[in-house]
């Protein structure tokens with residue numbers, strides 16, 4: 001680490017976060033190109049764990065604790081504790097891709113203080129792309145500002161939908177059918193965190209997943225909103241420990257994508273929607289009813 005000790009503030013945490021995520025990226029990329037990638041176990045159906053996931057999480061956990069021992073840590077593999085100042089970490093998002101030798105995976109780190117995500121970092125070591133955001137300060141890729149797409153027509157839109165066995169297939173297929181019916185191209189690339197970073201970067205027009213864990217999406221949701229996109233009020237309709245529905249989308253497609261997925265938009269998200277958004281948020285999380 002470049003500077004010790006760190007001050008007890010957000011600037012120092014942001015600096016440390018950038019350093020740690022790059023080091024964890026180097027560790028995972030080494031694992032990806034080595035034999036460790038093939039040491040895969042199953043946490044459940046379609047839920048993979050490699051020894052590199054565990055090594056990456058242990059590295060991040062210890063590096064953060066060494067500098068900010070008062071912060072809590074909540075990780076995909078080892079769990080942890082949730083306090084007013086918590087690091088929420090996915091040591092490899094897109095583990096199924098990683099284990100199969102597909103270089104579309106990332107590390108995701110969010111720092112949440114008093115219920116607000118303050119720092120977001122998503123790093124794809126295979127492409128050396130670091131996405132980073134601070135609340136209120138915009139989003140960047142490798143230090144260069146990024147913006148969401150301006151797409152406003154579904155027949156020109158490319159959306160991504162996440163899938164897991166935590167949600168009934170009928171619900172997933174219902175939302176996909178609604179989006180396809182609106183003319184959108186709907187893809188799935190197997191890393192929800194990277195998919196959200198791509199929405200922030202304008203490479204994709206939106207991401208929808210009916211249940212997402214906080215370690216998969218908190219960093220990505222801040223990136224999208226800091227890049228000018230529209231997101232759902234994730235921590236209001238779900239929770240940090242149990243997760244919830246996730247939606248992040250280009251402004252021109254936001255209202256209709258919210259309606260198709262039945263995932264509300266954050267009330268502050270769209271000035272033109274201010275009168276209707278609270279009503280949608282009050283409707284609560286997606287409950288597997290399709291079409292809004």
Ligand code: IPD
Nearest residue numbers: 093094095162163164190191192
């Ligand atoms: C999964 C991926 C997937 C998403 C799932 C996640 P993992 O995370 O992000 O794209 O649809 O909800 O659980 O297991 O690769 O860390």
